[in-house]
Amino acid sequence: MSGSPRRVLVAKPGLDGHDRGAKIVARALRDAGYEVIYTGIRQKVGVIAELALQEDVDLVGLSVLSGAHLGLARQVLEALRDNGLEDVKLVIGGTIPASDCQALRDMGVDAVFPTGTSIDEVVAGVNGLWPGGRGVSPRYRRREPLGEENDVVSA
């Protein structure tokens, strides 16, 4: 049986530029067999949803360290919905207080990885989002290359 691996968009919304964690998670997921695209920092919510559509991803992973996770997660969920991407999973990591984790799940975030989560836990958590493990993406692949990597950043 052949098929393409699941695709993940690791994204940094908001103005915070600390992306050590985002890059480590991107690499961990790539090593775990996912196809990973990293947006770079300071991405507008609309751009993230647009990339998710263009890149035909199965999962969007947000990294937020500024404390703005509740507002940003809500905006990304709405933007994904606006782009018809209800089936795309959304996970979020960063400096997220325990008291906000449930609020994020309640609004529709599939998993939350607060500071202190290990690489293995993140990979296991992501694998667990699909019944039967990460497996192969069932989604139709539209592969429209984005051009140069840095084109994902727009003013």
Added chain:
Amino acid sequence: MSEEKGAPPPVTTESGIPVEPLYSPASTTLDYGGIADPGTFPFTRGNFASGYRHKLWTFRQYSGFGTAAETNARYKYLLANGGTGLSVAADLPTQIGYDSDDPDVTEEVGRVGVALDTLADAEILFDGIPLDQVSTSWTINGTAAIMLAFYVAVGKKQGVSVERLRGTIQNDILKEYVARGTWIWPPEPSIRLIVDTIEFCAEHVPRYNAISVAGAHFRDAGCTAAQEMAFTLSDAVTYVDAVLERGRMSIDEFAPQVSFFFYTHNDFFEEIAKYRAGRRRWARLVKERWGAQNDSSCLFRTGCVAGGSTLQAPQAQNNIVRVAYQAMASVLGGVQSMFTAAWDEPFALPTEESTTLALRTQQILAHETGVGRTVDPLGGSWFVESLTDAMEERLVAIMADIDEHGGMVRAIEDGYVQGLIAEEAWTAQKAIESGERPIVGVNIFQTEEPPVDLQVYGMDDAGRQRQLDRLAEVKAWRNGDDVRRVLKDLQTAAEQPDVNLMPLLIEAVEAYATVGEITQALRDVWGEYRQPAVF
């Protein structure tokens, strides 16, 4: 009974420098006669002959949140408690050049620092604080030139002549392209603006450091101590070359206003060696590469932070101990100013209590331990001198590698530096998770404790509204024609690479143009940086 074992892995510092079990006269080839005294080129043993005996380092606690009025109150508290310098933490919109009323940044106003939209905010920030009596450090880069303009303008309003102003703007954009990311414009015009500030300070604000070339952000992004120092020196080479290329100043006219900034992490002796080796390498660069005539141009004056990514959320009070050791390493390394992070930093904006404890950590070091009694107490230690030499060799090698990639700008634009740092961050993370790198409370000596709840500071709606109201008021009473004219002049000047923009920036802030308006005016001319996303 001993068991047969393979050769044990070599013992190294965190940067990978081998460490022998014992250092003795027999194990070193050091030329002790060649180690110059403190205050003497190449300054391995320190910048000043008297070390800390007559002048302690500056205790500078990073602080700023919410509105200018709230931050002003915190500054007055710190000064009343023995703080000797201010450090401005600006919110992200201010750092990246967006106004508080920009709909894209609502979530971030006043969150990680103080919101400064116009000169009116800066006036409140320094209200009742005589600018001729404190020094003020700004951790700000993209909009650093605008903040310098604010400071000069506030000084004028207080009647303080510009040559009496003291402080530092970080103003180091290259590392922002690599880590933390508060870039705005592409490298070329950004470096030009830095050259403008360096020239302006050298000419008009002689006691102000026009730049603090910073390795701290590389370090927090995951690189080693050796990379932190080497990348930072390579950045500094880029800036100094740019000033000299413009041809208006000699190295001796501005080098004394170039300063540095680093993180001090846990590897005690390596951190000490990092500062000693960095000081020596810089002195040699200034003299040998650029031909400085004055030894004072060769001084590597540096601030540091104890804390950062070494601080841990589990058993968080252990961080008090980590910071104390890091602070001691910094002082034994000969730094000029220090920020000690509060123990609760991993999960909260520090409280008044934790901030005070962090300041007390420095005060105990300065006044109780006696480390400052003699200059460079570790000078001549077989181990420390060997490690300093080994560190300098690493610095030379890493800087040569960057040069081979066409210099720092090129190495950043093609993502090379970002890749090196991401690799180290990954290795460190794996070493921590495997237990290879022990961290107390995290992967050894863990205890069952309820998970610490992170506290996230958000400006309350009332605070954000006050900020928006003030901005609206300023926009209502200022002279809109003046603002438009000065922004137009600024754009015209920005198109000419040899014009110094500082006088126009001061004029713009004095007309109460906003940070966002000034930034956008320049963005219209210079465009915006596009980042390579390397992981």
